[in-house]
Amino acid sequence: MSAAIDFIKEKSQGRAVSVGLILGSGLNDFAHHCIQDTLTIPYADIPGFPQSTAPGHKGNLIMGKVGDVPVVCMQGRFHKYEGYSMQEVTATVRLMADLGIKTLIVTNASGGINPDFNAGDLMLITDHVNRMGDNPLIGPVEEGCVRFPDMTHAYDRELIGIAEAAAARNGIALHKGVYVANPGPSFETPAEIRAYGRLGIDAVGMSTVPEVIYARSRGIRVLGISLISNKAAGLSGQLLTEEEVFEAATAAKDKIIGLLMEVLSNI
Template sequence: MNKTYLQEATQFINQRVHSTATIGLILGSGLGVLADELEEAEVIDYHEIPHFPRSTVEGHKGRLVFGKLEGKSVIAMQGRFHYYEGYPLEQVTFPVRVMQMLGIKQLVVTNAAGGVNENFSAGDLMLITDHINNMGDHPLIGENDPELGERFPDMSQAYAPYLIQHAENCANQLNIGLQKGVYVANTGPSYETPAEIRMLRILGGDAVGMSTVPEVIVANHAKMDVLGLSCISNMAAGILDQPLSHQEVIDTTNRVRDDFITLVKLLIKSFPNEA
């Protein structure tokens, strides 16, 4: 991680926004609408921030939004970066490092994912309980800066148990069905083949996507507590006899966005302190 780049990006943001947020949000495909709910919002486009990548995917606005959600100060990434866009994982996770420098202690990571578990349905929301890094790369490869985190971070509880329990309590309170499962990260950008989905199911995967895991690894390295939430936007290849498309992802996230927004709002409103 280039420390100078990190300091320059953080300094630029601090000159534009005086945030006291300790909660961060990363909003995936079709889910960025939640950032529009922030009050007293201050917005910085990614292209304005020194050394920030640019989001190139439909459904990702590419903005950093500062404001209040249910009375809590938050920083929201309205769109993220992906390995398949050509960015190395150090750049994919650069915004998480900036959040670390800005004082974020708890991170909510969301995504749209394909359902691998045959008991799931398109439109389900899934709490991520664990993940499998199937990207063939790792964001912490290279020289380690001990000021950012330890050389060999523990990943045995990559998703904070107390936040998982909090999310389940909130979903029950709202009567919103919530699946739980393991998220598998592939590089993309092609969707998986039916044979690959059968393999991932054997390995213990419940949902598959092309993001999230690099950010979660870096967040754990930075000692953030992480909550992961997937929108099952489609059933993965071979489960249903139909082709897959990004439009289906956007259509499904639009269909369930009210439940998603309602759940995340309650999550944040009653967000517990760090464990």
């Protein structure tokens, strides 16, 4: 990662950043509409950096400002189902941590398990369940990482409060709930969804949890936002497709962009 950091610092002429964002499936527009004074670096140009192959993930690092807040934004993430190791899956957070972020905002598109959730809804993640069968902290302890990070408040309570207040000011309806991460790429079975529902899980996806675990090991506070792209398997009577994800993201684009802008202006 040192070569990647040196490359970014040279390209950006040492720009400072305080907040990192990871944009999930279909949520690229935030970077185009809301970040000023931008520097865009394709992942393909960054030495030793993985390449995003997931649909809807552009694969760009964007540095700039949202208001007075210096940010680094990742247009696309890496998934275990792409064949990447957990160290590669968390490469975005490793890079942003080394650039100096203190706060991380992760977004994703997820399937709604809670019967009150509908496509286009937003959910603040309050906790998660790791069903990936792996952990990015397995192996030698990295410099700057805590060996056994406490995950009681993996999702920062102050940031959740800021997001709730921002949503209330702007008339944005928000759910709160627990997110479960599966490795994918197959969608879940109806039986799995029923089991998750009985465990008190509200939404399901294939990302985010490794990023949050690594961020917490580096002492970075985290806010997680899920866009509910569809009802999970067996809850709607319809088959699941990746097209649903992009349609839901497009429909909810203004809502999630508005929320992110408000949150960033109050951090």
